[in-house]
Amino acid sequence: MSQLSHLQMLRGLAASLVVVDHVMINIVDAGGLSRDALPYAFFTGMMGVVIFFVISGFLMVRTTTSVVGGPATALDFAWRRFLRIVPLYYIATLSKVFTAGLKGQFWPPVEIAKSLLFIPYLTPGETEMRPIVGQGWTLNYEMFFYALFALTLLLPRAWSVKALIAVMVGLVAAGSLLSPLMANLPPQTALEFWTNPVLLFFVSGMVIGMAETRFGPWSSGRFALPLSVGLVALAVVLFKVGGVSFPIPLGWQAIFGALAIASVLFCIINRAPADNWVTKVLVASGSASFSTYLFHTRVLSVGYRAWDLLPEALRSPAPFIIVVVIAANLFGYLIYRLVELPIDNLLRRTVGRRKVKTQLVEAPSTP
Template structure:
């Protein structure tokens, strides 16, 4: 069988199963903590904590936390690396089954927990920011409530729709067979499509190309190619182009996080770029640097808690923190946040152990069996070819 490896690059050799990169699990938790810090401590919403304003008695902490929204960008960057790794050697059907089993069980659990919280608040006549009905619940269970014109029950779930479209693009690539050259061509074509989408200002094209996040996903994919096949000048040039592109379009998201439509309280683009570049450096250290050899079981456990914690920290954790302040008026935002975060970590552990592991494993097994006829018709990608 002819090799797809360029003659000037050595074959990476056989590899049965990739060792888990514990450092990347740790980085996922760092990204989740960044987002939680933004939602709890850095939100620009006036009177978020009632009469007590965090920016008044802890201005430095508030100023740092207001950049925590970049944790979402960090998640997308990590996703480029992890999803490319997850795709390699799988058919589209296998990849689809693994993604459904990975995302939906914890998400369904989080949505139903929020619904239960709202119903309890109604019965007890407690204030509840979220109003729900049967149509809203059903639409949210699909994970695409935004496109359906419905309110998000779990506020952070808008990012899952972005991730789902990235998965779709990767599944299309898998249809052609995943190799080094095809992955490189895919990254270059996606960056070009992002530039065209920004120039055309086409909402339809934006939905498929994701021009605001293209550079993040591509940078993650390129770092994984470095991890799997080794570094070379072409990969570094592609990474540099992707990052230059991403830091340029970052200005659009910086504007979105201004306090007022006039731009008041707008985060600094230079600071945002520096923070995001630091995130890129950490992922490079974890994927192709010395941190890739890090083996710490607690980091793997932390990575397992990241997704459920991300899902529950805002829609359940923040109402809990505010409820603590109402019940104990002398309790300030910081103590209530600490208690709430600890409770959300405990809840995340339960969701991970009882829902993700059990229901996720069962769902993946059943879906794999149901999709087996598709696998027979598909041409599996060679695991270690370029």
């Protein structure tokens, strides 16, 4: 995956967009920004998540291109995906449960079980389906996608990806009968969750992967990451000047989705290596993006208290957001080096001892 260093940088950017979303919400809660800033926070985080989903769809196709379908391949794929996601997510979830328990706060056992099993649920009084680690809702989609992908690996390889695309498009079509696509409202049931239009972003990534398999690998393109950042910035500008608000109209959803997909495509086309310290730092941020994504809320809690301690004259949202994003990435990289990577290396050796012999190539950490 070293050839896709720009894609790895984009993963770091996507994680940072989610951090920006959450730190802006914290500043609004602290009175540092008006509530008019909330739609921009939500939109920024949404773009980050969409980029993650497109990348995930692409990588799953790219890393399984040369494998032979069958039960052994499907089992190995599922096993590797399980080991890649579950250990760190369980650490994040159970540590939060333990910390809350020390403060006398407890989750119902059924919510803990559903969070650990990636089953979406709606907590009474809430409007969105969130697990205990709130940002883990995206992993519920990821694990659902991986489960479907593993099942299609049982089919002949010439049909597996095409079959999965058909299934996922069919799920979204069925879901439109439950909740109109143009409504863009948060799902309220597991059925609505698993038929949500966000599945189409995985599909778009798979389509790019199929195109690369047939017509690639592509090796042209320059300034991929700046172009990708520019597309995300353009989406934010259009969100503002277009007077867009939540729920986002269907036409605008298509435009913003296309910009996110194009940002991923730019970084796939560019195969230039990370040959200077700036790009190497950005690649490291992408490598640690899963840890940053899962654990950045720890940094936000410290940042929230720091904001309260700052003199009024120093409470400037923009510099504060930049500092928190940098701190979240540094903390994420620390978790990556000290926790995620050692666990991953240990489990890779475990997988290596398995009797299953496939040609699967391990994808970078998710999301």
